[in-house]
Amino acid sequence: MPPAGEGGAPVGYDPAAVEEKWRARWTERATNRVDLAGGERPFYQLMMFPYPSAEGLHVGNLFAFTGSDIHARFRRLQGHTVFQPLGYDAFGIHSENYAIKVGLHPMRLIPRNIANFRRQLDRAGLMVDWSQSVDTTDPSYYKWTQWVFLQLYNHGLAYKKKAAVNWCPSCKTVLANEQVVAGACERCGTLVEQRLLEQWFFRISDYAERLLNNLSTLDWSDTTRTAQRNWIGKSEGAELRFAAGTAGHIEVFTTRPDTVFGATYMVLAPEHPMVDALTTPAQRADVEAYRLRASKQDLVARRVNKEKTGVFTGSHAINPATGQPIPVWIADYVLMDYGTGAIMAVPGHDERDFEFATVFGLPIVRVVAGEGEDAATPLATAFVENEKGRLVNSASFDGQTVADAKRAITAWLGEQGAGKSVVNYRLHDWCISRQRYWGPPIPIIYCDACGAQPVPEKDLPVVLPDIEDYRPDDSGISPLARHAEWYHVACPKCGKQGRRETDVSDTFLDSGWYFLRYPSATRGDVAFDAEITRKWLPVNTYIGGNEHAVLHLLYSRFITMVLHDMKHIGFEEPFTKFRAHGLIIKEGAKMSKTKGNVVNPDQFMDRWGADAFRTYLMFLGPYEEGGDFRDAGISGVRRFLDRLWLATTEATKDGAPDEGVMRKLHQTIRKVGVDIPRLSYNTAIAALMEYMNTLRKGERSPHHAEVEPVVQMVSPFAPHVAEELWEQLGHSKSVFDSGWPSFDESLAREDSVQLAVQVNGKLRGTLTVPVGITQDEALALAQAEANIAKFVTGAIRKVIFVPGRLLNIVV
């Protein structure tokens, strides 16, 4: 515990008192309030908003927020008007499941969680403008989420279709493909089944190409951009038509049209719509049995069981290249939701087809030969190397390279109306329907006479009713359908009785536009104000977890692009710069309640103070890498703040600042100023500690001018104590309005340096030399040094001189 003051001596650092004082002062002075209309040099610093869990804020949240906060405060010190809002992403299955579990209605639970979060967030000293917050579950927010839905609906970008969807039998809800991890529910781990339901989709796949192309223009971490690129999964190839008698034509997507002469059979996904027509009476029983099995099988079983299975339909199709009939099979290794749901199988040049052909004894034909091979060289495995391959067994295309043949064969088949070049994307349309309670109702009304009608904008929001039986059941119909007084509503077009859509929308829609809402959060009349949006968006720097690298960020980009195309906003990319913070783990595992390794930040802030805890989290390691949380070492950071306190309270205005200390100071200003924008917080803190060691060396009492800048530099990390010390230094305004200390190159310059001297690349000594020393002078000094000279045996062949760093004598 800090010592009590005696006889007018300075009182030691008491974080609890300091932090309480400044929390109150910031509120009273509205220090964090932003003048959105008038602020100069606007800078929008955004952090991903949290889901307010019942467990409260955990160390991982705090790590993420603190990193953003430091950047925001730094930009403010540099003279920007910084807008850093924060809100709550509180709809969704998380809350609902938890509510069901503890038997507390989400409408009662969420406000309680939010209040607790707010308390913890306030304590952490974040520079957040709480007058501009959002809560996705507040009707004043989701009114506009529904408005966003209507924008897409009105422009043909929202549609309904019956689709095989992932159904979690435990959560009793539909999951997006992205929420299915290895065939199991992302949230509860239960194996997912397939169900056919009417679902609302957004046509994000129409935007695949733009979403892909714009990536190169964004200042985002490479890992994030790569993840998005892979997710979009652009693949160039051809769509080929295989005539299948009375059943029609089977369309396939292939990236290897050059191998069409080697297509010896075809495979359709079991769910493919042409299967019925293709199945012959003799095969029907087998085909039906296989399809039934496939439909019962979830994705896991399909993937875990790698052995190829399948059934012959009894029909044949004509290979458009060879004119030969080839059998048509169904097999679950072909997926209905990629390409056309059907493939031409080229066992000679595709590993999966090879395996299947081997199992069922189907013919394997070589149509590409590698170096030293010819048309007759047997295939022990699929030959997939295509760089040096030449076509064989392919009629007039023999001898062509793979690349040439791709073009030539596609063109040739195109002339016959049997093929065309296509680009295929892995990205699917975004299913936004959820047959659950805890979300914004989708604003659609069904009328027997008029069909589906959008809810008129003036009738928004469609308020989620406060009902007691909100639990989902096994019917696949939303709980909202059970409430007649809500469900029945007049058709907005004809006025007759209609029915409301009972699905609610995906939480990714809530978070897909929230950054647009913050600056206009107090506006009841519009989703976002045009002028304010023009001034503040796009977001300058966005910080969040890489677990949202694909979904949230991609959906946000999509919504932004759509709103741009509708002229609601003037930009099409929402986040100019994005950086993913690392993950804080504990004992080698991600913190989770089930693992019982969640660290509650309250206890650390109690013991060490919020400032020390913030600084410690940032000192743990590189911000973008995260790290293992352990409390060893927090004392070092606290000691640093204690020493800063002592240095400041002892600072004197007598005399002049020390030249050497000022040199170190300016070197520190330079380093910290470079490190913070790079989010290299750990090294910035190390530099500040180094400066503190210089400042306090030998218990010297520092000069005011030596201390003031360090208080400013520490302030992004430890805002409360910095404010207190700034005040003690005689300032009446907030340290955050004091500017960033100015850097003077001439004051940072050293007049002598340590020069490493090597002989044949091995370090043999160091010399202290004047900064501007020439190579010859340095060489002479080195040779005069016995410990160095003794290694210089024989004639000097070469000398490498790196001014200010090293001299290497090669003999």
Add this chain to the structure above:
RNA sequence: GCGGGGGUGGCGAAAUGGUAGACGCGGGGGACUUAAAAUCCCCUCCGGGCAACCGGGUGCGGGUUCGAGUCCCGCCCUUCGCACCA
């Protein structure tokens, strides 16, 4: 299987191709103190040596270079994504 991180002291970690281990924790010793706390000073990669110094050292094996933790090739381990995507 494919793709991206990452392997450096007892620990967390630093290092534009240029003195490996800054900064911090932990450990050891000392000053101050009646004593303790706080503060300040010194030591702390490994081996050898009283020391000056010498040798070795960044997962493993090669290579490029005057010089490699850093670049190149081939492996091993680890971690996170994606995964029968035609």
